[in-house]
Amino acid sequence: MNKLSINDKSRWLVPLLICIFCSLTYWQTTLFETVPEILKRGTQPSDFPQMVLFLIAGLAMLILFKDNPKPIAKLEPKVLKTMGLLVGFTLLAEIDMFLGLGVFAASLSFLWGEKRVIALFLVGVLAPVIVFFFFDFIFEIRFPRGILTNIWYG
Amino acid sequence: MEDALLGLMALSDPYLLLLLVFATLGGVLIGALPGLNATTGVALLLPFTITMEPIPAIAVLTTIYCAATFAGAITAILINTPGTSASATTCLDGYPMAQRGEAGRALGMAAVSSTIGGIISVICLMLAAPLLSRAAYYFAPPEYFALTLFGLSMLATVGEGTAVKNILSGAFGVLLATVGIDLLTSIDRFTFGYNELSEGIGFVPVMIGVFGISELLVQASQLDVVRKQVIMKKIMLPSRADYKKVWKTILRSSGIGTFIGILPAEGATVASMIGYNEAKRWSKTPEEFGKGAIEGIAGSEAANNAATGGAMVPTLALGIPGSPTAAVILAGMMVHGLRPGPTMFTEQAEFAFAIFWSMMLVNVLFFFIGLYGAKYFARITFIPTQILWPIVFIFSIVGAYALDQSMFDVWIAIGFGFIGFMMRRHGYSVVPMAIGLILGGMLETRFGQSMIMLDEQWWMMVTRPLTAFFLILTALALFGPMVWKKLFTQRDLKNATGSRSDSAFKKNSGE
Numbered sequence: 001m002n003k004l005s006i007n008d009k010s011r012w013l014v015p016l017l018i019c020i021f022c023s024l025t026y027w028q029t030t031l032f033e034t035v036p037e038i039l040k041r042g043t044q045p046s047d048f049p050q051m052v053l054f055l056i057a058g059l060a061m062l063i064l065f066k067d068n069p070k071p072i073a074k075l076e077p078k079v080l081k082t083m084g085l086l087v088g089f090t091l092l093a094e095i096d097m098f099l100g101l102g103v104f105a106a107s108l109s110f111l112w113g114e115k116r117v118i119a120l121f122l123v124g125v126l127a128p129v130i131v132f133f134f135f136d137f138i139f140e141i142r143f144p145r146g147i148l149t150n151i152w153y154g
Numbered sequence: 155m156e157d158a159l160l161g162l163m164a165l166s167d168p169y170l171l172l173l174l175v176f177a178t179l180g181g182v183l184i185g186a187l188p189g190l191n192a193t194t195g196v197a198l199l200l201p202f203t204i205t206m207e208p209i210p211a212i213a214v215l216t217t218i219y220c221a222a223t224f225a226g227a228i229t230a231i232l233i234n235t236p237g238t239s240a241s242a243t244t245c246l247d248g249y250p251m252a253q254r255g256e257a258g259r260a261l262g263m264a265a266v267s268s269t270i271g272g273i274i275s276v277i278c279l280m281l282a283a284p285l286l287s288r289a290a291y292y293f294a295p296p297e298y299f300a301l302t303l304f305g306l307s308m309l310a311t312v313g314e315g316t317a318v319k320n321i322l323s324g325a326f327g328v329l330l331a332t333v334g335i336d337l338l339t340s341i342d343r344f345t346f347g348y349n350e351l352s353e354g355i356g357f358v359p360v361m362i363g364v365f366g367i368s369e370l371l372v373q374a375s376q377l378d379v380v381r382k383q384v385i386m387k388k389i390m391l392p393s394r395a396d397y398k399k400v401w402k403t404i405l406r407s408s409g410i411g412t413f414i415g416i417l418p419a420e421g422a423t424v425a426s427m428i429g430y431n432e433a434k435r436w437s438k439t440p441e442e443f444g445k446g447a448i449e450g451i452a453g454s455e456a457a458n459n460a461a462t463g464g465a466m467v468p469t470l471a472l473g474i475p476g477s478p479t480a481a482v483i484l485a486g487m488m489v490h491g492l493r494p495g496p497t498m499f500t501e502q503a504e505f506a507f508a509i510f511w512s513m514m515l516v517n518v519l520f521f522f523i524g525l526y527g528a529k530y531f532a533r534i535t536f537i538p539t540q541i542l543w544p545i546v547f548i549f550s551i552v553g554a555y556a557l558d559q560s561m562f563d564v565w566i567a568i569g570f571g572f573i574g575f576m577m578r579r580h581g582y583s584v585v586p587m588a589i590g591l592i593l594g595g596m597l598e599t600r601f602g603q604s605m606i607m608l609d610e611q612w613w614m615m616v617t618r619p620l621t622a623f624f625l626i627l628t629a630l631a632l633f634g635p636m637v638w639k640k641l642f643t644q645r646d647l648k649n650a651t652g653s654r655s656d657s658a659f660k661k662n663s664g665e
Contacts, residue, residue, distance in 0.1 A: 014580050033341045042605035045336040048598045052329045059322040082374040105544035112540035123544040139205050141556050
């Protein structure tokens, strides 16, 4: 068995987070409504999730003591910025989904090194417009109303 | 026989044939693009099938599956980057061959062995799936529960994580499947007041998140990868000498691939690895492997394409996915209101056979596309990441939204994109989670039904022979590798200690 080093953050952090998640979720299962004993057939709604949670917590403990964690490289700035853009998209999509998509796509392309205006126009404007009309005409999908989609929907 | 003919007739629709040609081209394109694979491709394109009838919709998805699995070989041979993980072993011999000016020969062999492997596996699928479903027709809930559990236990070996991490990831998927109204008691669970969650977490947004959006974040850390293409003069069919050298390998790998594919959750990647290793083991010139052996390409490619047909056997006959991509196709079937399982061959036999024939057709189609279009598809790999992935993201988001026309699904997709990325970063494969999500509902329902049937005496399950059989298989799948490892380690240790004692004895005795 590998020796457990308390200073080895990568070893215990993830199993610990999993155990915290299991505890919180288990607590949630205790809030489920229950079927009266007289009407109960088989299991209560909380039984199965609780069994799975015990399994997950047990496996997390096994990982804690048995696993050989590999060093994990720090997240690169570009990955962090991409994550930030994703969060930005979720906010902008509240105003208009396609505005969010266009801004995200162009920003991502720029962030990843694309400097040509024509390429940024392609991914930021042309691609969302083509996808919008493709889904609108072919699949008759109604997208959520927003400042841009309202121009088409009226 | 009648059903097989009806299925063939359904496929004679010109619209469907045209659709399959486009789907083959799309599948080859997806497989040729590093970062996109069959599973991601099927998950991203699933929303495009929502307005289609079930037969064309599922035929398109299976076509993409087969074509993308083949196309991984194109980039594996020409730029030493497997388009799909199933083609990783093709790189080992394909790229060295390409470097010495034999790219055309290598691609020709990949196309031929893929086609033969694919066709053999579809024939097996046509024969085995109805038989298996006939046997499964007599399954009661305890047998189904044990079978599903066995399917989940096979997750231990899929993906890139360790066995324990894979099972944990699968269990997380099963937990996610408990979100929504409990089918047996109609009580809400983990819905937190959101109506959108009462029917559970949608398969499609989760698939798009864990396979598509998480890959976007992975790509963000791989922007510096430089790809260099080997020049290919022309593609050529293998010579008679090549066929003489590889025919046994192709047949063996086709058998291996089909068998591995039939095993729940095991897909083309495992099949290609075993196919390659067996090709090396049986070869008269194993020393050539890794340096450009044509048998290596045949062994790997025949096996990974044979696994596609094999994987569809448990998917259609039992409703248990035979591979990660088959799991997404299974989700697609559920979206289209189909119920894969034993009843499929009695109630929807025409549908099942139409899928078989479409898989047969795609194997022939990608042979020609592979032979004549590989040169052009290889160029597609040079689409800059900074152009390709923003467009993939647009499709991912619109696809996640399109199915239920709900922004909630978009948030689910993005949320699972983050979760999937963090899981992959810490060595937890997302494939078991996706399969766990799909099988979780079935597992719980069958468990609940078994409890009712056995009057809450769960231990009675082991008294049923078939249930006990599947439970033993589950235990073997989970603990077998550990026990073997321990046994072999002890034996090796004993041998080592034995030899040490011998030498010590010799030393002491002055010999």
